Amino acid sequence: MTDFDVAIIGAGPAGMAAAVEARSRGLSVLVVDENAAPGGQVFRAAEAAAQDPAVGPAIAPGLPLVAAFRGSGATYRPATTLWHLDADEGALSLAAHGRAEDVTASRVILATGAQERPVPIPGWTLPGVMTAGAAQILLKTAGVVPSGAVVLAGQGPLVWLLAVQLARAGVASLVLETRTTSLAAALARAGGGVWAGRRLLAKGLALMAGARRRGVRVVTGIRGPRAEGEGRVQRVAWEGGSAPCDTLLLHEGVIPSTHVSRAIGLEHEWDATQACWRPVADAFGGSSHPRIAVAGDGAGIGGWEAAVAAGRLAALDAARRLGALAEDAFAARTATLLAVRAAALSPRGFLDALYAPPAAVLAPADDVIACRCEEVTAGAVRRAARLGATGPNQLKAYLRCGMGPCQGRLCAPTVAALIAEARGLAPGEVAPLRPRAPYKPVTVGMLAGGAETLQQGGK
Amino acid sequence: MFRTRPDARPATVEVLVEGTPVLVPEGASAAVAVLLAGLSAIREMPVTGSPRGPLCLMGVCFDCLAEIDGVPNRQACMVPVAPGMRIARQRGAREARP
Ligand code: FES
Numbered sequence: 001m002t003d004f005d006v007a008i009i010g011a012g013p014a015g016m017a018a019a020v021e022a023r024s025r026g027l028s029v030l031v032v033d034e035n036a037a038p039g040g041q042v043f044r045a046a047e048a049a050a051q052d053p054a055v056g057p058a059i060a061p062g063l064p065l066v067a068a069f070r071g072s073g074a075t076y077r078p079a080t081t082l083w084h085l086d087a088d089e090g091a092l093s094l095a096a097h098g099r100a101e102d103v104t105a106s107r108v109i110l111a112t113g114a115q116e117r118p119v120p121i122p123g124w125t126l127p128g129v130m131t132a133g134a135a136q137i138l139l140k141t142a143g144v145v146p147s148g149a150v151v152l153a154g155q156g157p158l159v160w161l162l163a164v165q166l167a168r169a170g171v172a173s174l175v176l177e178t179r180t181t182s183l184a185a186a187l188a189r190a191g192g193g194v195w196a197g198r199r200l201l202a203k204g205l206a207l208m209a210g211a212r213r214r215g216v217r218v219v220t221g222i223r224g225p226r227a228e229g230e231g232r233v234q235r236v237a238w239e240g241g242s243a244p245c246d247t248l249l250l251h252e253g254v255i256p257s258t259h260v261s262r263a264i265g266l267e268h269e270w271d272a273t274q275a276c277w278r279p280v281a282d283a284f285g286g287s288s289h290p291r292i293a294v295a296g297d298g299a300g301i302g303g304w305e306a307a308v309a310a311g312r313l314a315a316l317d318a319a320r321r322l323g324a325l326a327e328d329a330f331a332a333r334t335a336t337l338l339a340v341r342a343a344a345l346s347p348r349g350f351l352d353a354l355y356a357p358p359a360a361v362l363a364p365a366d367d368v369i370a371c372r373c374e375e376v377t378a379g380a381v382r383r384a385a386r387l388g389a390t391g392p393n394q395l396k397a398y399l400r401c402g403m404g405p406c407q408g409r410l411c412a413p414t415v416a417a418l419i420a421e422a423r424g425l426a427p428g429e430v431a432p433l434r435p436r437a438p439y440k441p442v443t444v445g446m447l448a449g450g451a452e453t454l455q456q457g458g459k
Numbered sequence: 460m461f462r463t464r465p466d467a468r469p470a471t472v473e474v475l476v477e478g479t480p481v482l483v484p485e486g487a488s489a490a491v492a493v494l495l496a497g498l499s500a501i502r503e504m505p506v507t508g509s510p511r512g513p514l515c516l517m518g519v520c521f522d523c524l525a526e527i528d529g530v531p532n533r534q535a536c537m538v539p540v541a542p543g544m545r546i547a548r549q550r551g552a553r554e555a556r557p
Contacts, residue, residue: 048468048485051467127511128512130512138491138516141488148460
């Protein structure tokens, strides 16, 4: 007997949708999420931010899902960290409010979402340099905006969305767009998906026009951005230009958060279009482990609408596997959802081609810091790779990359790309970092407390 | 170099950043409180002592490690503020305390 039929890791679009669907099939559901409120990144703090005119319009589409999730009857554990997952046993080790706790589940759905791709440029460790996502979090969780000279450098839909949101909040930013792929080239590479995704594309173009109309200044096609300053960022410079800067917000797209899926040893594949690893999964999110499903951006970047469909598909698959849904009902329910997801994914090819990250972002120049925790430069990584470090796991012994507090969350993609380059391999040929538990730091006291409750027969 | 927007989200929670009272909106994290206190750096790196501020605010980079209510090495961006919370910057590596 397990504590729950389904445990879902993450309360973003995929996790919330999976919880609602699984509950409607009569399954008992646990949802674990590190944040204080449901929504994930895209709908972060949705309930609190809905009335804020800066972010309200972007958050509104998520409110019905948040409400359905709140009313679903799922056991929701916010502000809770999963620090170990035993996939074979279905045992989850959680930490919340200074206490450790173990629960079990028959099926586990990883809906861990996305993180921003690291943007290692010269000076990116200076205080005042943040990600575009961080600025959105400031807005959504607290209505806070950067003051002084604000510069957005990078590319992708989020850059334009953020520029508009900041402008609505009274902050006129400077956008330095790093995009080098032309619309025509992206169209040619993407082929057929464009017509199906026209709604999203129209939205994108409207955002860009809206940003300019609201006084956002734009420099397109910039190369070699770098942050400069004494003790904090004071200037941003690029090939042929510079500007004063108090807050520099970087963005080169998002990649799946694979920390947990990696740590439990799921099979992953290299996605050459999105230049990232993703867990191998079937149409319903079933992974290489019989107990584990993956859903949403954590299984490959597709955006929130695709994530909602994927979450529901994974929940229906859980219901089928647990005997709560007959095969014919499963087939009928999933057919529509598969079509919805395919439609949501159709503009991806075009977006991925248009916003392909520059080579210097994937594998930066020698003097740039690649691993922020241990302050290791790209040059040092290249040298170690030439000396014999065949991958990130071996590199730990040379340079400690991946052993600092972030456990490789941030540096792993850069380190792997540098090793691949130095050893003349394709990115997918370098075995990625295998993170270890605890996935997040836990105190010895917490572990001792958890052991005590278990000894007393508690859960 | 950050400011609240009182009409959208009033600053109602008082916390102590390095001993100085700061008013921040409910829902903000301890890392945001540090930024609103006017400090750009939260920690000094154990390796070179260089200053660091938060990069991601979503739990990925660990550049926001701070001492919160006496507990060191906490991800300040993952800890929502509470009235009276004490947030202190962190210099260098932590020492294990008995
Ligand atoms: S700011 Fe990145 S983990 Fe807190």
